[in-house]
Each structure stands twice: as C-alpha cells, then as structure tokens.
Amino acid sequence: MTPFELAEPKTLKEAVGLLDADDPTVRPIAGGTALMLMMKAGVFRPSKLVSLRAIKELTSIEIVKGELTVGATTPLAVLEHSEAVRMHAPVITRALRTLSNIRVRNVATVGGALAHADPHMDLPPVLIALGARVVVQGRSGARTIPVADLFAGYFETVLAKDELIASLIVPAQDGRRAAYLKCTTRAVHDWPALGVAVSVAADGKAIKNASIVISAATETPMRMSAAEKAASGATDDAALRRAGDAAAAEAELISDGQGSAAYKKELVRVYVARALRAALGAA
Amino acid sequence: MATRTIGSGQVGRSVPRLEGAAKVTGRAEYVHNIRLPKMLIGKIFRSTVAQGRIKSLDVSAARALPGVYRVVTIDDVKTVIPNPLYGPAFHDQPILADGKVHYIGEPVAVVLATDPYIAEAAASLIEAEYEELPAVFDEIEAMTSAAVVHDELRPAGTFPDLKHLKGKKNTNIALDFHLRRGDPGKAFAEADHVFEHTFRSQQVLHLPLEPFVSAAELTETGLTIHTASQSPSFVRIEIARLLGWPENKVRVKVPYLGGGFGAKLYIKLEAMVAALTLLTRRPVKISLTMEEQFYTLTKHAATFRIKSAIKNGRITGRDCEVWWNGGAYADIGPRITQKSGFTAPGPYDIDNVSIDSYSLYTNLTPAGALRGFGIPQLVWAYESHTDMMARALKLDPVEFRRNNILRDGRAQATGTAMKDAAIEAVLDRLALRMNMKAPFDHGGGTVKRGRGIAIGFKASISPTTSIAIVNVAADGSVTLYCSTVDMGQGSDTANAQLVAEVLNIPAESIKVVHPDTDVTPYDMATLGSRSLYHMGHAVRLAAEDAKAKLAALAREVGVPEGANVPVAELFQKKYKMQAGNIIGTGSYIPSYVPPDANGLTPEATPFWMVGGTGAEVEVDTETGHVRVTKLINVADVGRPVNPRIVETQLSGAAVMQFGFTMQEKIELDGGQITNASFADYKIPSIVDIPPVMQNEAVESEQGSGPFGAKGVGESGTFGVSPAIANAIEDACGVRLTELPLTAEKVYRALRAAQGKPLEE
Amino acid sequence: MRTIHFTLNDEAVSAQAAEHHSIVDVLRDRFDLFGARESCAQGLCGCCTVLVDGTAVSGCLYLAAFVDGKTVTTIEGLAQNGKLTPIQEAFLETGATQCGFCTPGFVLMAGQLLAAHPDPDDEEIRHYLSGNLCRCAAYPEIIAAVKLAAGKLRAGRL
Numbered sequence A: 001m002t003p004f005e006l007a008e009p010k011t012l013k014e015a016v017g018l019l020d021a022d023d024p025t026v027r028p029i030a031g032g033t034a035l036m037l038m039m040k041a042g043v044f045r046p047s048k049l050v051s052l053r054a055i056k057e058l059t060s061i062e063i064v065k066g067e068l069t070v071g072a073t074t075p076l077a078v079l080e081h082s083e084a085v086r087m088h089a090p091v092i093t094r095a096l097r098t099l100s101n102i103r104v105r106n107v108a109t110v111g112g113a114l115a116h117a118d119p120h121m122d123l124p125p126v127l128i129a130l131g132a133r134v135v136v137q138g139r140s141g142a143r144t145i146p147v148a149d150l151f152a153g154y155f156e157t158v159l160a161k162d163e164l165i166a167s168l169i170v171p172a173q174d175g176r177r178a179a180y181l182k183c184t185t186r187a188v189h190d191w192p193a194l195g196v197a198v199s200v201a202a203d204g205k206a207i208k209n210a211s212i213v214i215s216a217a218t219e220t221p222m223r224m225s226a227a228e229k230a231a232s233g234a235t236d237d238a239a240l241r242r243a244g245d246a247a248a249a250e251a252e253l254i255s256d257g258q259g260s261a262a263y264k265k266e267l268v269r270v271y272v273a274r275a276l277r278a279a280l281g282a283a
Numbered sequence B: 001m002a003t004r005t006i007g008s009g010q011v012g013r014s015v016p017r018l019e020g021a022a023k024v025t026g027r028a029e030y031v032h033n034i035r036l037p038k039m040l041i042g043k044i045f046r047s048t049v050a051q052g053r054i055k056s057l058d059v060s061a062a063r064a065l066p067g068v069y070r071v072v073t074i075d076d077v078k079t080v081i082p083n084p085l086y087g088p089a090f091h092d093q094p095i096l097a098d099g100k101v102h103y104i105g106e107p108v109a110v111v112l113a114t115d116p117y118i119a120e121a122a123a124s125l126i127e128a129e130y131e132e133l134p135a136v137f138d139e140i141e142a143m144t145s146a147a148v149v150h151d152e153l154r155p156a157g158t159f160p161d162l163k164h165l166k167g168k169k170n171t172n173i174a175l176d177f178h179l180r181r182g183d184p185g186k187a188f189a190e191a192d193h194v195f196e197h198t199f200r201s202q203q204v205l206h207l208p209l210e211p212f213v214s215a216a217e218l219t220e221t222g223l224t225i226h227t228a229s230q231s232p233s234f235v236r237i238e239i240a241r242l243l244g245w246p247e248n249k250v251r252v253k254v255p256y257l258g259g260g261f262g263a264k265l266y267i268k269l270e271a272m273v274a275a276l277t278l279l280t281r282r283p284v285k286i287s288l289t290m291e292e293q294f295y296t297l298t299k300h301a302a303t304f305r306i307k308s309a310i311k312n313g314r315i316t317g318r319d320c321e322v323w324w325n326g327g328a329y330a331d332i333g334p335r336i337t338q339k340s341g342f343t344a345p346g347p348y349d350i351d352n353v354s355i356d357s358y359s360l361y362t363n364l365t366p367a368g369a370l371r372g373f374g375i376p377q378l379v380w381a382y383e384s385h386t387d388m389m390a391r392a393l394k395l396d397p398v399e400f401r402r403n404n405i406l407r408d409g410r411a412q413a414t415g416t417a418m419k420d421a422a423i424e425a426v427l428d429r430l431a432l433r434m435n436m437k438a439p440f441d442h443g444g445g446t447v448k449r450g451r452g453i454a455i456g457f458k459a460s461i462s463p464t465t466s467i468a469i470v471n472v473a474a475d476g477s478v479t480l481y482c483s484t485v486d487m488g489q490g491s492d493t494a495n496a497q498l499v500a501e502v503l504n505i506p507a508e509s510i511k512v513v514h515p516d517t518d519v520t521p522y523d524m525a526t527l528g529s530r531s532l533y534h535m536g537h538a539v540r541l542a543a544e545d546a547k548a549k550l551a552a553l554a555r556e557v558g559v560p561e562g563a564n565v566p567v568a569e570l571f572q573k574k575y576k577m578q579a580g581n582i583i584g585t586g587s588y589i590p591s592y593v594p595p596d597a598n599g600l601t602p603e604a605t606p607f608w609m610v611g612g613t614g615a616e617v618e619v620d621t622e623t624g625h626v627r628v629t630k631l632i633n634v635a636d637v638g639r640p641v642n643p644r645i646v647e648t649q650l651s652g653a654a655v656m657q658f659g660f661t662m663q664e665k666i667e668l669d670g671g672q673i674t675n676a677s678f679a680d681y682k683i684p685s686i687v688d689i690p691p692v693m694q695n696e697a698v699e700s701e702q703g704s705g706p707f708g709a710k711g712v713g714e715s716g717t718f719g720v721s722p723a724i725a726n727a728i729e730d731a732c733g734v735r736l737t738e739l740p741l742t743a744e745k746v747y748r749a750l751r752a753a754q755g756k757p758l759e760e
Numbered sequence C: 001m002r003t004i005h006f007t008l009n010d011e012a013v014s015a016q017a018a019e020h021h022s023i024v025d026v027l028r029d030r031f032d033l034f035g036a037r038e039s040c041a042q043g044l045c046g047c048c049t050v051l052v053d054g055t056a057v058s059g060c061l062y063l064a065a066f067v068d069g070k071t072v073t074t075i076e077g078l079a080q081n082g083k084l085t086p087i088q089e090a091f092l093e094t095g096a097t098q099c100g101f102c103t104p105g106f107v108l109m110a111g112q113l114l115a116a117h118p119d120p121d122d123e124e125i126r127h128y129l130s131g132n133l134c135r136c137a138a139y140p141e142i143i144a145a146v147k148l149a150a151g152k153l154r155a156g157r158l
C-alpha cells in the first residue's frame, strides 16, 4: 500500500463533490474490504479515498410503500440479521449466511457489494432475480438503475466515477418465492464457481413465470431468458430439468481455476433445476 | 485417547502445553514480535521469468524513492560473502540471483527501508530485463529435456552418496537411488497377474500461518540471527561456513514458531538477512507475505509408476519408479528421494523388488520436506494400486492386505528386518473401527456412498545427532536446554515430561529453554518426527545423568541412599547456602548402515512409523462433489508420552493431508503460479473437514525408544489420500490417479465411464 | 499522518497513524501488541482479528483511521490480571492451540459466537468459525473448546 489522502465527508452531497469524474485514483471507500485487498495487492494505488462511513443518511433499513429500502453503507451483517429483510425477501438473509465470513460481513457494505462488480459476488444475482434497483446520486441529482443493468463487465459498472450508490430498493415480492444456490468447487466456503438465483411466481408446484440469473461462471450476472421461458408453465420435475438444459445451452461460461467451461455448463444444468426446486419448496 | 502412565506418572499423562497460556492470551513470543533498534525492513524483488540470464537490472527508481535506505543485489552480497551459495544437500542456491534466474519468484534484489510500505513500493519500481532460456517444469520431461536447470551440479559434500554428482553437466538429475532385491524379472515372468499403474501427486505447499521471517543484528561478538527456523544448529553452521567464521561468532535464536511442517528447515531467509546486516551494519528483518511463501518452498510433485506381480494372492514382485519434481534448488530433495525410496514398495512382504527414484531439477519453486518427507506421495500410489488389484482380483481389500503385510522379523525392501512396527495391529484396528466386515449402504439415486482404507509406513532419519542439557538449580528447580523447536507439535511439553519422569517431579515445573545456539546444544533439526525419539533419548540421558549426579551429591554430603531428602537440602549441605548447579548431559545418535550398491542395508532406520486411514464418502454423481463423511486415523506411535498431544498430531496431520487430497494444488501457467494466495489456494477450514474424525494409537511400544515412545507428527498423513480415492471408487466405480480429487475430475471420470466424455 | 483517539483494551489512547496504515500496523508499532497479526492479509484466516466497538473485524483489512473515536479490544485485553477467561481456559484444556498463531482469532470469534449463541451446536460453531483458518488443523479440538467454554460460561452465569 502506498500513502493516500483520506476524506471523511458527513453528507452524501459533500461526498459526491469530493469525487472526480476523470480521476480513477479517487474512489469512494465504504467497508474497505474489497479496496484493501486491491491496495494490498498493488493493483489499485489511490491518490484519495472518500470515506462514506460518516454519512448517517445512508445506513437505514426501511419498508417504504411495500418496498424494502436499504442505505448503501448498511453493513452486510446488519442486513443479514434484519427482521425486515427476512420478512421481505428471506432469500437475501439465506444468501448472506455463506457470503464471505462474519468478520467481512461485519464491515462490508451493501453499496460495496454492488459497486465492486466482481462477477463472483453473491448478492447481485439474487437482487437481479428479485427485480431490485439502486438509487444513484451524482452531481446533477439522483437516478435509478435496475441492478440488472448495473454491471458493464468484469469489475465494471455503469456508474460514473463521481456517482455514488445511495440506496438499494427491493420491490414487494407479492408471494413470489426465491432461492439462491452457491456452488463452490475448491472448498466448502469459497467464492462461488457458479451462483444461481431464481424467483418464481407459482401455483403450488406449477410455475407461472420465473426469473433465473446465473453468476460467477459468467463475465457478469446474466438472466437466462431461454431457461425462464422453459420454466414458465412447468408443472413437473422434467420441466425443471428442461429449464436447466436451456440454461446450459445459452450460458456463456468462463474457464478458470474453479473449473472448465465444459464442467460449469454441467453445473449450470444441474443447479438451475435444483434452484427451481428449492424455490418451489421455499417460503 | 487412553492414558497409560508409567513409573513417576509423568510419561503417559496429558499434560497441557507448557506454553498454552501464553498462546491463548496472544503473548507467546514469535520472531514476528521482534523489533530491533534502527532496524531496516527488507522487501524482495523477484524474477518474472522461469529460466533466463539477467541482461540488466535497473534499481535507480527504487533507490530514488524517499525513505529507501539501500537497494542490494548479488554484487553487493559478494562483498561480504564472496561465495554466496547455500543448501543442505547441494550448494546450489544463491542468496540473490547471480547472473541467472531459475524460477519465477526467485529473489533478485532487496530494498531496505525503515518503513515496510516504502520498501515495498520501491521494490515494485525495480526493473529487470532477461534473456529467456528454455525451461522445464515437468519431472518426467526433466529426465531427458534439452532444457537444463543448472550448468553444473554442486553437491555440498555433506552426503557421501552425492559425491559422484560433483561437476556433472547437462543433467537435471540431482540424485538417483536404485535398489535391487531378489529377482523381480523372474517374479513377473512367473506371475498369475501383473498390474501396472501410474499415479501423480500435485505440487502443494506448507503455508504455516506465520510466514517465513528472520532478523539479524551485529553484536560485539558476531552476528545474532532471530529466525523462525526448524534447524537452528544447521543455520549456525551454514552461516559460519558462508562467512568463514567460527561457529561461536554466530548466534541463532528461535522462539515459538507459528507452524513449520518442514518449510522452515535448513536455510531460508537467514543467509539473506545475515548478508544484509553485514552490508549495512544495521539490524535487518524480512517478513515474507503469504504470497511469497509460494516462491520459497513447496512439496514435491511426484510421478510414481508401480508394477506388481501376483501369484496365489501374494505380491511376489514389485517395480517402482518415482520421479520427484525438486524445483530449481535441491534443498533436501535428494534425501527425500533416497529415504523415501527405501519404503516405496509399501508395508508389504515382497521378496523381489526394484526401486528407481529420481530427484529432478525443474524451473519451479524449490521443493523440500513437508510432513511425511515424500511418504504421502508414495502411499497415495501404492495403496491406490493395492485396492485396484484387490478389486480386479475380486479379493477383500482388508484380507488382501493382511495376506501381504510385513510382520516383525521379516525383511523389508532394503533388507532391514522389521521391528516394533505394528502394521498388522494398525490394519486390524482400522478394519474394526471402519466396520469393514459389515455390509455397507452404497446409497441410491444421485448420491452414492463408499468406503476405503489405506496403510503406510516410513523409515526415520538416521544417522543424526541430538544433545541435551538438564540443569538442576540449588532450589531443586529444573531447566532443560535443547535445540528442538516447538513449532506447535508440543515438543517442549513432551520433552519436559521425559525429564519429569526420570527426576520424578511434575512436568509443569520444568522450564524448557528455547533454541539459542549460544546456550542450547546441537540438534540436527526438528524434522521427520525425530524429536521425540532422537532428542527424547538425549533428554532422557541428560536427566538420568543429572539424577546420577544428584545421587553422588547425596553420598558426598552423607545422606543415606533412599533418604528422600529434598534436593535443595543437598545443595545447602554442600555449599552452605543456596548455590550451585547440577548439570546432566545426554547425547544420542542412532546407529545406521548406509545402503550398499544395491540399495540394501541391514539398518535403514532406528524405528518405523506406521499409520492408516479409513474414509467414508458421499459422491454427488450429478456434479462430482465428494463429501468425506468420516475419517478414521490409526497409528503406531509407540507409547504415547502425552495422549492428548498425540491425538492432535494425528488429526492435524490427517487434515493437512486431507487438504492435499481434496482441494490444494499450486496452479501453474508456464512456470508462473496463478493462485498464490489463500483466496485461490484453499487450505481446509473448519467447514471442510469430515464431520466425524477419530484418531487412535494402537497399543504398542517402541523397544528402543525413550520410555517406549516414537515419533508421531507425520503418521496421520500416510493413508488419507488413497483411502479417500479407494472410497470414491467403492461409491461410484471411478478411479482417480491424480491428486487432488476435485469434483470436476470425479465428474469427468463418471462421464468417461458412461462413454460420454466431457470435452476439455 | 493523523492522530487517532480510541479506547484500547479499556484505556483511552491516541496514536499517530498514516492513512494507509491498518489497525494491525498501529497495534504492533505503537502499542507493542502482537496478538493480532497479519497472515493471509485477505480477510480469510482471522489471525488479525480485533473487536471494534465489540464486533469482530479483520484488522488486516481495516484502516487505522477508521477506529478513531471507537473502542478496540485485542486478545491481550481479555485476561484480566493474568486470569484467563473461561474461553481461554477451554482452549488450553482441550488442546485447541498448537502453534498458537491462529489462536487469538479463534478465541475472539468464539467469544462473539458464545455471546450470540450461549449453547451452540456443532453446526453453529462451524458456521461461526468458518472464516478462521488453522493450518495445524486443531479444528476438532477447537469445536470441543467452544463447547467446554459454553458450559463454563453458563455455569458462571448461574
């Protein structure tokens, strides 16, 4: 790590003002868990970090008009233990349990978990499947971006360098059921080799429509539209497996230390079906 | 584990670790804690090519960074150490790359600064240009490749069997060990069945949580090195040799180690900090990062081709060819090649054997000793092979082993007769605890279940010397001085128990002085499970010597024999005040006969270690995921000196090998390690280990050992890998021959077995 | 450089720290506290664990500047007047420490676990400690230690 300047603004507006649209060496820091890794590895040498820790307006969890609203600097551990979150979208609570470890969850924030844009992260596919969106604050005001549209590529978002995620909004789920399966290949607890998040509207075991997202094995989290089509109207296990086959056919997968693309294709096939099964069984 | 005490009740008792309180309060002393006045911190700049000539090295930007004290290259080092090559078997490793680099990650230059962040930033500003040369990474290719790692071989002269390699050119073979016993050709010609298989062990590494760390300082009388080393005596001798100094000008001090597992043997950073301190006349400390451990020492990847002749259910002949991937510097690899070569055919009674074992240089991080000293790589092969043969012959795997194992009195491959090796007892207990006779539920649907066992053995290290001193103070309190390093294995506590047993006092009352070569006597090294046996002997002898001297003192001051007068009173009577000491000394070197031209010797080892493992697994046939649900380890440890520590050593060793079996592997891309961190190289965590783990030491006694004991630190590793592979085949019918046993490999094997292989 | 003020093991302290210094750097260099130490430097092993305002964090990933105004507890702050806590005693008695490098992290995490779940089962223990690594693999003994400590703490509360 090399020396840098550390700014600690008290308001969101002030924070945005301290960022610089043209200088990649100026960045916001929230929990710092991801940034510290990058700085220690020497892949990021900041000139200035703008800490979001002193901004009080970003730390709430509320239900507003039936929608769950989470401030961007809410630590993941707070999210994990929030009763409001568990009532609203229990899949988030379950997914957090195996996201990294307790010490990291105590510090890492919701905003960081989205803005970091590492395709191996667990929350993005879940939030996409739930139809969530983020409120982004820039110099000229706020805009709303569906999480599904947030990721531009490997470790890349569509955010400008002087924009901040202010909050996350998860819409009412209206009885939809969701599941997230994290498949690891190198150890039981690890970054996922494949993440599969699904959300279904179903009548008993009959799926009306499904939202199916895979991550980690792909460059960014991806909706599997052919699989979604195959799953809608599914009434038996064979149909769930057909959805798995469809996802395996459409997914563009990456070979890496966690497995070859050919193997991950088989994982997609199996895990999409399993995730749909889990969602049908889930509350 | 059952308590079996003897005599004074000190041996056989689960004495809590003497240093336990210091460790649970975070106050135990490690080299990590050392800060010396005006100390400089060194950060290493490393090679980015696997084999090449250094064309230029530009350190100007690093030197110019404010706060940098000095940038050091090999030319600087040579001003204080003209011949800066070191190593235990070969003098082949330079303190910094000298003209050539031999692996990616090799140290090329060092930046010194008082602020570690500045040193690190400066190191990243150094630029080197290389003329790349052909490199070789695979141990089999290294046998014949045009790429040759070293221009000329430089054996250290310490080992007679390496002398013939001196000056050899155009070869990567750093040692070849050959053994011939009986007539294998005939055995194969007359066999009912011949089986041949090849197995591979991957490159893995130790990764103690305390990475390598050493500091040096100049004193009035010479040089003091504070180092996380398993071999302080060797460091002293080697540094003295490099400097051309007498041994007594070099002082090596070792506090607790945050793990070692063989990584911290011989010389690692010590020569470097010594040179830097002599150059700057200031204390210098180097603490490696976790990543840098990957560029320091690994465990040998190995290929093992094994072939057996079977007649009437007996193994009548066996050919073993083993190739050890030694990396760019020999370290102790040649010894591994030979010592493990002794037992390559396994714990089986086979009359006709041939063994060829080769230590090879390649352009990878050097490989050295790691918990098991080559044995786990061998057991992986021979016990997988054993199961495959039993399966093909439709024989019960336990009975097939029982029909073939070595029993006491029978000669092992080297010709050395087995003694106090409870191989059959280990096999029996294992079969019993695994309930191998009972029917087994192999599961159904997509989850299949299986079970497997494996047994292995190991010869110890000989001839090596240990010396100990026991000091009885005038108040009767006792201090033990020895250079055994407690790196977590509990040697301080076990050695205290041996002294306590002899002197009939509580082990907890004994102080164990940590290795400090100015104070503690010579010990070859803390390795190969030799501490309890070799040092244990010396410690017991030293305590007995002290005891005899106390008895003499009693006679001298006129105390009748058996009068039970407190020790303090004896001193008081003699010196008329609280004064004086009694010093007991002990020294031990087991006998050994070096192998003859055929690799045979009547005395290959002072004792045998025996260990076996049973595993139950569940295989998800849709994904290849394997869950080991039960792991049972049984070993012959002689008499357990400290049953709790024995148990934790067995289970710790087994879990380490479990990691090497299921998940650990150094990934390489053209000689570049691509997963040099805990994020990508996964060691077992608490959620990875089998939910059921049981450990047992069979009833046994090492006749020649101190109080019947022998080493225990490695035996838990032996059987783990093949037991799991055997269980996987039992579960789902596929056989893996290359470690680690990843889900993808299992899945691919399943697909291949269905005739629908998965594309690459 | 800046001056940070915080409460360290029940004592109000202040220290000079550069912006890029981690809390582990400051504890080691300014306070001679070595029980939190960097090993993996990636948040994975727990050797650097400290409690900030009572919550466990990986000190290797935590800037010292962020503890300004907060309370920091390290392993050295647990035993009062040389008397081990029940958790420390349990680690000692079950043989849950081998080389000891990982031990402070496990002891601190076990404290967090038992505060939240006074009578944890194996599953809960594994879950809580899954972010701590022990290369000596004293895991079975660590699980036993946590259970023993739970009993001691419950008995102490009665």
Ligand SMILES: Cc1cc2nc3c(=O)[nH]c(=O)nc-3n(C[C@H](O)[C@H](O)[C@H](O)COP(=O)(O)OP(=O)(O)OC[C@H]3O[C@@H](n4cnc5c(N)ncnc54)[C@H](O)[C@@H]3O)c2cc1C
Residues within 6 Å of the ligand: A027, A028, A029, A030, A031, A032, A033, A034, A035, A036, A037, A052, A072, A073, A098, A099, A100, A101, A104, A107, A108, A109, A110, A111, A112, A113, A114, A115, A116, A120, A121, A122, A123, A159, A163, A164, A165, A166, A190, A191, A192, C042, C043, C044, C061
């Ligand atoms: C040991 C370890 C294991 C992990 N394992 C997992 C895992 O299994 N699954 C998983 O999903 N994740 C895992 N992670 C990643 C973890 O989720 C991220 O590190 C964390 O979510 C980042 O949050 P943070 O607040 O610490 O971000 P920071 O490190 O502070 O920032 C991360 C990035 O986001 C930017 N940023 C932060 N907040 C905002 C904001 N409000 N607006 C705009 N940009 C912002 C920063 O500039 C930076 O680029 C792991 C991390 C560690 C250290």
Ligand code: FES
Residues within 6 Å of the ligand: C037, C038, C039, C040, C041, C042, C043, C044, C045, C046, C047, C048, C049, C058, C059, C060, C061
């Ligand atoms: S050093 Fe911080 S978690 Fe490993």
Ligand code: FES
Residues within 6 Å of the ligand: B209, B258, B259, B488, C096, C097, C098, C099, C100, C101, C102, C103, C133, C134, C135, C136, C137, C138
């Ligand atoms: S006791 Fe050595 S790392 Fe845990």
